[in-house]
Amino acid sequence: MQGYNFTERVRKVLAMARTEAVRLHHEYVGTEHILLGVIREGEGVAATMLQNLNVDLDELERVVEQTVKKGNLNQATGPDLPYTSRAKKVLELAMAAAAEVNHSYVGTEHLLLGLLREQKGIAAQVLGDAGVTVESARNEMLRILGAEGPPGSTPPSDDRLMATRTRRPRGQPFPQFMERLRTVIADSHKVAAERNVTEVTPAHLAIALLQHGEGMANAALDRLSLDRAAAILALNDLTPLGTAVISPETVMLFAPDAILALQAMEAAQHDARAQHAGTQHLLIGLLAVSPDVAGVFAAQGISDDAVLEEIRTISG
Numbered sequence: 001m002q003g004y005n006f007t008e009r010v011r012k013v014l015a016m017a018r019t020e021a022v023r024l025h026h027e028y029v030g031t032e033h034i035l036l037g038v039i040r041e042g043e044g045v046a047a048t049m050l051q052n053l054n055v056d057l058d059e060l061e062r063v064v065e066q067t068v069k070k071g072n073l074n075q076a077t078g079p080d081l082p083y084t085s086r087a088k089k090v091l092e093l094a095m096a097a098a099a100e101v102n103h104s105y106v107g108t109e110h111l112l113l114g115l116l117r118e119q120k121g122i123a124a125q126v127l128g129d130a131g132v133t134v135e136s137a138r139n140e141m142l143r144i145l146g147a148e149g150p151p152g153s154t155p156p157s158d159d160r161l162m163a164t165r166t167r168r169p170r171g172q173p174f175p176q177f178m179e180r181l182r183t184v185i186a187d188s189h190k191v192a193a194e195r196n197v198t199e200v201t202p203a204h205l206a207i208a209l210l211q212h213g214e215g216m217a218n219a220a221l222d223r224l225s226l227d228r229a230a231a232i233l234a235l236n237d238l239t240p241l242g243t244a245v246i247s248p249e250t251v252m253l254f255a256p257d258a259i260l261a262l263q264a265m266e267a268a269q270h271d272a273r274a275q276h277a278g279t280q281h282l283l284i285g286l287l288a289v290s291p292d293v294a295g296v297f298a299a300q301g302i303s304d305d306a307v308l309e310e311i312r313t314i315s316g
Contacts, residue, residue: 005105009044013037013108021081025071030084031121032068034111036061044108049140055130063126086121090114101142109141180215181279184208196242202261202290203238205282210235215279220310224302234296261285280311 006014014029017037021029026140038046039061050057083091091106094114098106115123116134137261192200209217221228261282287294287304294304 007105007107009041009108010106010111013041013044013046013111016040018081024068025069027071027081028084029081029087029114029264031086031090031118031123032064032126032171034087034090035115035123035126036064038108038112038115039064041108045141046112049109049112049137050132052140052144053132053136055132060126060130063129064122067122067126085253086118090123092117092119093117098137104173111303113137113141118207160279177212180212181277184212184215184279184282187212191239195239197239198242200258201239202258202286202293203235205258205261206286206293206296207235207239209234209279209282212279215313216311217283219281219314220280220283220307221297221302223310223314225300226297226302227300231296231300235293235298238292238296261289279316282310283307 013034014037017029017033020033020036020040021027024033026033038044038050039057041047042057047057052061090111091114094106094110097110097113097117103110113134115121116127116132118124185205186207188200188205190205191204191211192198195204209215210221210228212218213228239298284307287297287307297303297307
């Protein structure tokens with residue numbers, strides 16, 4: 001893997017690709033099967049990129065199915081099928097795409113770029129016919145991840161964050177995340193790892209936010225005289241220790257209530273019509289969906305309404 005780690009979501013896509021190959025009675029895993037895996041998985045960055053580029057995933061799947069020929073129905077295949085040379089090339093190109101933006105893992109976004117850059121496989125042909133180019137896909141990846149800097153920058157691209165997204169209508173954009181907010185979300189994975197758990201919860205997000213200590217959310221809480229140390233201690237009580245020794249890189253999942261908090265964060269950002277999602281939107285999301293986190297602030301006499309009022313005052 002040349003030092004690159006496939007995310008859990010990519011491994012899931014590749015497992016689905018093998019399943020698709022078996023279903024079609026093929027004795028190999030080709031680029032078409034990998035693309036079908038991306039479509040079937042349906043929730044990674046790659047699927048979001050395609051939707052935002054006005055690609056109908058159901059139609060794309062139908063075209064792939066029509067393009068490939070089924071194998072001998074009487075011949076059993078799998079489950080251990082070899083990759084074709086083109087499919088192997090896709091994985092190499094995916095790692096190269098990750099390296100271009102200094103990512104130490106390979107996500108579904110890089111896998112999609114690998115399918116496109118391979119150029120000659122069925123996946124590249126079908127994607128090209130759907131109007132998807134390498135350039136448009138790469139630009140959409142950078143836009144989604146809030147990383148519109150030059151190649152070689154270090155954006156927070158990973159399936160951990162995008163796994164929290166629900167599917168949206170085509171063309172509806174994701175918010176741009178301010179650097180401060182990206183830092184807080186990344187730090188929440190460190191908080192979870194320090195507690196030896198593999199899921200980020202709202203309490204982990206809240207701890208990361210308070211430990212960061214800056215941004216509009218913390219400014220609002222300071223104006224409300226939050227005892228930060230006491231709040232962090234109370235939040236720690238909501239985060240029991242696990243037993244496995246892990247690193248932040250292995251914290252790949254958001255707990256369901258954390259997903260809801262991030263979705264509420266997006267809703268708050270869109271309602272405010274802000275150009276960028278900030279820490280204040282994360283705080284609003286946490287208070288909206290996590291009674292436990294809200295209770296920590298309420299214990300200090302800080303209500304949801306008070307937080308909202310201070311944020312409105314600060315933002316003018």
